[in-house]
Amino acid sequence: MKPDNVILEAKNLRTYFHLDEGILKAVDGVDLTIKEGKTLGIVGESGSGKSVTSQSLLRIVPNTGTVEGEILLHQRKNGKTEVLNLVDLAPHGKEIRAIRGGEISMIFQEPMKAFSPIHTIGNQITEAILLHNTQDPAEAKGIAIDTLRKVGMSNPEQRFNEFPHQLSGGMRQRAMIAMALACNPSILIADEPTTALDVTVQAQVLQLINDLKEKNGTSVIFITHDLGVIAEMCDEVAVLYLGKVVEYTDVDTLFYGALHPYTQALLHSIPTVTKRSSRLDSIEGTVPYPMNLPRGCGFYSRCKLAKAGVCNVEDVPLVEVSTGHHVRCLLVDKKEPEEAGCPHAEQ
Numbered sequence: 001m002k003p004d005n006v007i008l009e010a011k012n013l014r015t016y017f018h019l020d021e022g023i024l025k026a027v028d029g030v031d032l033t034i035k036e037g038k039t040l041g042i043v044g045e046s047g048s049g050k051s052v053t054s055q056s057l058l059r060i061v062p063n064t065g066t067v068e069g070e071i072l073l074h075q076r077k078n079g080k081t082e083v084l085n086l087v088d089l090a091p092h093g094k095e096i097r098a099i100r101g102g103e104i105s106m107i108f109q110e111p112m113k114a115f116s117p118i119h120t121i122g123n124q125i126t127e128a129i130l131l132h133n134t135q136d137p138a139e140a141k142g143i144a145i146d147t148l149r150k151v152g153m154s155n156p157e158q159r160f161n162e163f164p165h166q167l168s169g170g171m172r173q174r175a176m177i178a179m180a181l182a183c184n185p186s187i188l189i190a191d192e193p194t195t196a197l198d199v200t201v202q203a204q205v206l207q208l209i210n211d212l213k214e215k216n217g218t219s220v221i222f223i224t225h226d227l228g229v230i231a232e233m234c235d236e237v238a239v240l241y242l243g244k245v246v247e248y249t250d251v252d253t254l255f256y257g258a259l260h261p262y263t264q265a266l267l268h269s270i271p272t273v274t275k276r277s278s279r280l281d282s283i284e285g286t287v288p289y290p291m292n293l294p295r296g297c298g299f300y301s302r303c304k305l306a307k308a309g310v311c312n313v314e315d316v317p318l319v320e321v322s323t324g325h326h327v328r329c330l331l332v333d334k335k336e337p338e339e340a341g342c343p344h345a346e347q
């Protein structure tokens with residue numbers, strides 16, 4: 001990989017919430033690499049730290065949280081690349097505000113979060129464009145309508161004057177994507193953007209994001225708990241558990257050579273056409289509360305392969321087991337991928 005392919009990196013990212021009961025480690029030493037024109041998926045169960053990771057990248061973590069480590073944005077300026085560490089910026093300052101919605105945009109699960117109910121969607125999209133792109137209101141309006149058209153809004157001139165509540169769920173999602181894309185971001189963070197939509201609209205929104213990535217070369221960070229969506233959307237995948245990356249690899253290796261027991265359990269829990277049994281193996285238990293955790297592997301309490309005295313002694317490092325394939329499991333380096341097996345192979 002050429003170093004200039006990288007557009008955003010997180011290094012040892014730590015986001016901790018300082019609560020009365022103690023320190024909650026929502027993101028605990030995460031490394032991510034986002035490449036130009038590629039989609040990185042972040043997958044994990046509820047509470048694994050996906051949303052806080054994406055909030056951290058944009059520096060929109062609530063006040064009780066602190067963000068440490070490095071978030072390196074590689075900016076192209078006059079043919080040169082400058083690297084800016086977003087962790088050094090004031091979370092409410094001018095510099096990060098220029099990047100948010102400009103170079104890095106975000107779409108959320110719930111579009112009502114992105115829009116104010118008391119302004120038309122046209123006004124809100126135009127405002128973002130005036131903040132980042134042009135000072136000319138007429139030009140900004142033209143860009144807004146054009147972007148609404150690009151995301152598949154029928155009759156965009158009329159939609160421009162409508163309020164968020166006047167749009168259907170699918171249309172609101174498209175409007176939010178239009179707002180995120182109106183300033184031509186280099187990076188789009190999509191946090192469960194289709195969870196609240198019915199399957200048809202879901203498929204359309206995913207297609208839309210893929211089209212935009214192809215046409216504009218936008219890099220995408222796609223956050224989801226749905227491995228089906230990962231398969232459809234992503235080039236690389238980081239599997240998150242208790243605020244740590246437990247497996248990081250390209251999408252094919254994830255589905256055909258996953259090594260971490262947690263990833264394998266996630267894969268076992270999705271339906272496949274060839275699966276003989278109609279029962280899915282859900283992962284027993286839930287993600288523990290990330291406060292005062294015992295030493296050792298975070299997945300120890302739920303792992304079917306866990307070995308007492310091995311897995312619960314020291315914190316486990318993330319190890320590159322083959323080129324580009326990183327796994328955080330003490331039991332894995334003794335196995336070949338074939339031995340570890342693809343969870344789907346036996347079905």
Ligand SMILES: Nc1ncnc2c1ncn2[C@@H]1O[C@H](COP(=O)(O)OP(=O)(O)OP(=O)(O)O)[C@@H](O)[C@H]1O
Nearest residue numbers: 017024026045046047048049050051052053062290
């Ligand atoms: N503002 C906050 N204050 C305190 N703790 C928080 C806050 N936001 C998130 N957390 C905690 O951080 C951990 C990670 O939460 P996060 O929302 O990132 O998980 P997630 O993987 O995105 O889950 P989901 O899929 O349900 O959105 C959880 O234990 C959560 O309770």
